[in-house]
Amino acid sequence: MNTLRARGTAEGLPEWDRCAVMGVVNVTPDSFSDGGRWFDTTAAVKRGLDLVAQGADLVDVGGESTRPGASRVDEDEELRRVVPVVRGLAAEGVTVSVDTMRATVAARAVASGAVLVNDVSGGLADPAMVPAVAAAEVPFVVMHWRGFSQDMNSRAVYDDVVAEVVAELRDRMDAVVAGGVDPARIVLDPGLGFAKRAPHDLALVAHLGALRALGRPLLVAASRKRFLGHVLAGAEGAAPPPARERDAATAAVSAIAAHEGAWAVRVHEVRATADAVRVARAVEAARTAPTAAPTTPGAAR
Template sequence: MIGLPTRPTGRPLLMGVVNVTPDSFSDGGRWFDADAAIAHGRELLAQGADLLDVGGESTRPGAQRPDEQEELRRVLPVVTELAAEGAWVSVDTMRSAVAARAVDHGARIVNDVSGGLADPAMARVVAGLSVPFVAMHWRGHSHDMQTRAVYADVVAEVRDELLARVEALVAAGVAPEHVVLDPGLGFAKTPEHNWQLLASLRDLVRLGHPVLVGTSRKRFLGDIGAAPGAPLPPEQRDAATAATSVLLAQDDVWAVRVHDIPSTRAAVEVVAAVRAARAGATS
């Protein structure tokens, strides 16, 4: 049985994003070639990433899915090489067959943005693999997910829908301590929903499961520091991402998923240093 990597004292783990896709919103295919993706993963580790999330399917709004064989072609060489070099690798997939093959090739975490809903076999397969599973809040695939961004109380509904996923996963045999929760910022959420969830993240942390959050370069951050109606492009959203990472570190999340490691690493280490100073002053 593979456990979760331990969260460092005072800060969350840093999960570096390795998109092996031609159409991701942030990097638009820069790492689509396997060799380029492997080199990027190494660079993220050198910059201080604690683990890497390798994905072969873009989940930006409106994205179309690759077929299973194409997803495998994209991710397996990257997972294999980075894992062989000692990296702690997570595979970002909604397909149980891809999850199983990636774990066979060295992945140690399955990160499913659908929380197991997109593939009915996922929960059973992950239970058999005995690896940690990230269950994100999800209401549908990218092509129409934003039509499902309707909530009376987004915080309560996301919490309750995630708890329902935990119940289903555990019933299928996934160890409770292997379930990581993700509120799914930007997935069937408006900007207002994202801010409300960030403001209430401690409610999710209090459920007792490790929490992973990905705010990195998402659309709702593009309005921060931008002129009205002219959002910043993704590569100019790292300062806002680092600011959200400070808030998440203060809320004691287990990990943050980010594209730019140096800015977020500096931000969360500030939180850790202040916490250490406070602890020393009261000891």
């Protein structure tokens, strides 16, 4: 199968000839990854523009931390954090996604220029989310989710993580469509790190084809997550490197995801992943190119 053709895109989003790169702007004081570095509106907008300059195709703006154990922020505060940043980036021509579990935040962000709603609960956290997305007629990321951050680790119990995530995502996608969202606007996300332990995450990355078989574009969000820390720690009992030292490992997963036909990868640091997905695209193209490349003097240097 041609993975480029299988990658697809959701209706209402630009089409790229490779796996897209979604840069992350966390407008929070307590992100597991960047610890509030972009909490100020001006700093957050600048960060988003910097990510685009480094190769991001779209920027995902979120105002609520979803790290394990995180408490929820109230709606007014989330709106205060998110909407000005969305508006500022959209005014600069950036393709903006809003990362929220609240219908009101999603609707206000779309009104301010966001073109994609990325809900880590897949519409389960707020019953008004699916009707709001359907009414807005924007693409919707449906992530595999089993509960809020406070207790999601206790829900990381699977007999066959790949089969169960596929089945639960299929059921959730069907429910979202039944709620009025156009199936052509749905993107799926396996929810790496959400109610999953390191072996679960690795199994899902190893079997992205099973998720793509659901027939919708796939977003892979592995950036800086705990399972990469476990891999990099290596020996039993060794301390995993901090989140900001996992970007090379993130780029490795981005290359794998691109090779396996993911529509996009969501990352905190863009440059290495932007390079990785472009190399993956070049390798895809080489598969169909003539194998006897023309010889140019000095080309091997």
